[in-house]
Amino acid sequence: MQKLINLTIDGINLSVPEDFTVMQAADSIGISVPRLCFLKGIHEESNCRLCIVKIEGQNGLKTSCSTKVQEGMVVETDNEEIYENVCFNLELLAGNHKFECWKCSRENSCEFLDLLRRFNVDNDFSNLDLFAPKEIKMNKTSDAMVIDTSKCVLCGRCVSACEKQSGLGILNFNHRGSETYVGPALFHNLEDAGCIYCGKCIQACPTGGLRAQDHIKFLERALRDKEKVVICQVAPAVRAALGEEFGYPIGTNVEGQMFAALKKIGINEIIDTNFTADLTIIEEGHEFINRLQNGGVLPMFTSCSPGWINYLEIYYPELIPNLSSCKSPQQMAGALIKTYYAEKLGVDPKNIFSLSIMPCVAKKAEATRPEFGRDGYRDVDCVLTTREIARMIRHRGIPFRDLEPMKPFGDLSRYTGAGSIFGVTGGVMEAALRTVTEILEGKTSPIEFKEIRGLADIKEATYKVAGVDVNVAVVHGGAGIKAFIKHMKTTDKQYHFVEFMGCTGGCINGGGQPIVSAINQEKYDVRTLRSQVLYDIDAKTEFRKSHENPAIKALYSEFLNEPNSHKSHELLHTVYRKRSFYEVEKK
């Protein structure tokens, strides 16, 4: 039994566990102390001083996020002094802020703006022009992300998130005092700073200081271009989170409304990345079997997560031979859209605008890799994050909650349960095992591989397949990747197949997913709730193994011939390259 502490907050007596902070204690009785820098478990360094409270018998005001409860403590969360202090701090921050809320990526999820509203903060400092304006630094040459110091409140949440979650420490404070800014060393361009575009920093940021590149305008223009046919693919994890942007609880499946909304926006053809997830399994599964039986490089690493590909190419290029040569499902879909599908529709590929809706920031950069296109056009022309498509739906006044659910149309949209779980850590491995074991054993094999589900950073299992022990591992999040590779390089254990994802939890927690406020990140197990959506879809689909997908069978018989065929290699496989960072001459 944990020891309980008795205290009084704003005249209410309560008992809370002894390791609670005053902020947690207040939260437990519904008193919401203002806060900006605190992000549970990630950033607890108390630098904003907005969560101040008065503790009887103690001098000054204390930050409630870092003050532990004590027996008999008497706390006041709101009085004149606290109010004036909080307002003044917010005014100072506002005085240094460039407000562009109408076009800001955080128009509806800005914790700073929420506080300014809550305290009805005056903007005298900017209006009086008292300070020399802070120099605005924009780090925006990367294909995936932007750092905009004019929106930054210097809370440090991104710095800690990058250190703890990606394990890379790409961001930090530079200089000091009024010149302080957050970014890579000396604001070096992000694409050359070792960043993997996992977007954990964006998810941690309370403002628009960090954001994905905004590509909404590309789509807006394509929709108005009479020559263009807009074909859109949607990743498995988008449907598990998009609803949050429209007020649904975390963990709501909005697949049907999502497709309906895309239709309303004016997209001509909708396909499902789940379908190419199934296709990936067929290609990757056969590649694995081939490596296993013919002495290929093992362990084989999955290759669908671009955050992970970035990680490997930058930090462990010596392991590139372990990577599966399969393109990610996004790029497989892109290649098929501009070839197979274009032919089917009778449209010239150069008139197709291939759009992809992804839970991911790194996908934006993936789509621009030079190898992903042919005859002068790109396989994927534009990648929008879940957040961006939500903004478009909102801006167009589409009544998302009232939409009649719709199924996607077209041949490339049928999927199995295996394709659906691609969006969650362990899902790619499980999907692959469903197919690989069946092929190797020549008989119906199990569907569920529960040992590799769940949120542990590194999961391992051994399966006996056709008499051979196959050692698999599943790793997600930069920090986990670093730990696993270190382990793999020193252990005697021979792994055969390892799934890696750049984001902790997998795509459901991707850097492009709806922002969850600091308070809700503390309150809900976001990764589990969103994962459940995909596992529920899996449990309910007619076919649960990729090779049973009738549309996949048709694709092979009509177009690709067989797995790993010449045609598949041309369209569905790729190459990787070693990369470095902080190449000073490139600055």
Place this chain on the structure above:
Amino acid sequence: METKVDITNEKIDLLYAEMEKHKQKSGPLMPTLHSAQRIFGCIPIEIQKIISKELDISVARINGVVTFYGHFSVVPKGKNIISVCLGTACYVKGSGGILDTVSHELKISVGETTDDGLFTLEGTRCIGACGLAPVFMINGEVYGNASVQMVKDIIAKYKT
């Protein structure tokens, strides 16, 4: 224009040797940065990268420390450091103009060093000599009630 940093293999070897010693103790970053600043006269990104690899600390974190402390610098410093106070009092009394003059005379902006390695120009926050505003310093020596002419004369003196 940035003055070229002299990074020779001998110097890098020396840094490795000193790092080896620092690594025996806890908190090797600060002593390593002191070594690097002494050996190279500054700690540019190339050197930060070496330290990053060796100590397993990210470049951004190292740079954060380097740019936080006035003692370290990313680019080599000149023989003479001119710092113009940009605190409120000095600014109001025209230190901006003084800064512009130096910048114009030496053809460098804040944070840069002249090609001949003679001067580095810095802007500083209040140095607590507001009574003498506007104020600038050369190598730590304070010049108060400064005027554009005064700073021109003094630069000329240091040039010879």
